[in-house]
Amino acid sequence: MVDASVAPRFTRQLGSYSAGLPGPTLVFVGGVHGNEPAGVGAISAVLAELHRERPPLRGSITGFTGNIGALLQDKRYLTHDLNRRWAAAEIARVKAQDPALDTSEQSEQRELLALIEPLMDGASEFMLVDLHSTSSAGLPFSVCGDTLKNRRAALSLPIPLLLGLEESIEGSLCEFVTERGHAAIVVEGGQNRDPGTQTRHEAAIWILLESIGALTRDRIPRIADRARILKDAGRGAPGVIEVTYRHAIRADSQFVMKPGFNNIHTIEHGEELARDRDGAIRAPDDCVLLMPLYQGLGDDGFFLGHAIRRSWLRISALLRKLGFDRVLTWLPGVAEHESRAHALAVSERGLAQLYPHSWFRLFGYRKVRHEAGRMLFVRRRQRP
Ligand SMILES: [Zn+2]
Structure with missing residues (x-):
């Protein structure tokens, strides 16, 4: 039928x-x-x-x-x-x-x-x-x-x-x-x-x-x-790329992307990527430039990311399946957010500020926000 x-x-x-x-x-x-x-x-x-x-x-x-x-x-x-x-x-x-x-x-x-x-x-x-x-x-x-x-x-x-x-x-x-x-x-x-x-x-x-x-x-x-x-x-691009930075632009930024970049483009530390009202915007390290803006409309100038190995993905999947996510909340200065679902609040003072963000990304906490002296790591709803 x-x-x-x-x-x-x-x-x-x-x-x-x-x-x-x-x-x-x-x-x-x-x-x-x-x-x-x-x-x-x-x-x-x-x-x-x-x-x-x-x-x-x-x-x-x-x-x-x-x-x-x-x-x-x-x-x-x-x-x-x-x-x-x-x-x-x-x-x-x-x-x-x-x-x-x-x-x-x-x-x-x-x-x-x-x-x-x-x-x-x-x-x-x-x-x-x-x-x-x-x-x-x-x-x-x-x-x-x-x-x-x-x-x-x-x-x-x-x-x-x-x-x-x-x-x-x-x-x-x-x-x-x-x-x-x-x-x-x-x-x-x-x-x-x-x-x-x-x-x-x-x-x-x-x-x-x-x-x-x-x-x-x-x-x-x-x-x-x-x-x-x-x-x-x-072919030629890393299999999995972890996005670590978004360059947001506003209507008055006068943002202009430097011509010649592809949507996935390996770049070197210090390379000029774009210009805006404050001058040149340069690569902070050796990384991958993603989705450069070459059209008038939009508020994402470009993104930066780093290649990650599939073995890292497999480790992260295994840890999540075993329920290791909760280990993060045992760390000093880390707690589940009191009202927001799927969010961890991390103190921006003391030891907690030194925790690598990769620990949080491992469990899918990829969105970072700042809120009253704390950093929020937010992830998507997880369901097997
Ligand atoms: Zn689109």
Whole structure:
């Protein structure tokens, strides 16, 4: 039994496919940023191929378009970034608001919520994949909040994984899904205008359909070619990169990125990266520059990260499974936050200020905030 037909581009519902078999509920979203249309094309192409081939898919796959208003104008967003307003408080505000007062993005978000929430809440196994592309040239990569479930999905793709990027921004669509205890990853397919970006997004979708158990490998058309396309594109970059710094910019920063950087670019200590009203911005150490801003809109200038070994990931997964997370709260000056879930408060005085941040990152505490003489380490909700 096959349901729903495939709709044309830039309609909210791109279509769905199910063979009536039990299994995971999968949602793919493209064009959350309006200058990144490749994901929409990729979802439509995969759905068309599924309807043609009619494989015995376990569960269901549904595709949605993100920011239709911005896509029609080829802009990242019209009023505000649609990928920054998915924190619980913001969602509650939009739901309580009179729709007549919605900004362009709030109305997009209202429609997406009405479609995604019922699918998510009714599913025993749910995954959302948010397909993006970048303004700078460069490699495909994945991004996810650091939960073990997310890691499993992201690491099934043969492209670099950026850990800590999702936590360094507030209110992403993936944060919304991860905080509800489900899996959610971002796939960055390459440069916005590169025709290869859609091809890489399509490859990523098919590989994820296999890794989550929706399709067996023999039912995926040209699976070996598709895996090679992604592997070749990601070659030369570290497999896993831990994001340790976000360079935030404001409208009055006069921020200009130095030309010539790729979206994953190895840099040396002291190298000039950008300029703003205060002068040159230089690399603090030998590290990896990520997602340099080469477009007018956005408040992330660039990110910096360091390569980490897969063995470190395996150690961290094992320690979390064994429940070693709580050892952190035995350290002097460290306590669970009194009101905020999934957060540790660390005194900024005495011995506690010397604890390496890597101890906290090991257990997924990747978001750092300062609050009244304390440092907060926040992580995504963990669920096996
Ligand atoms: Zn994007």
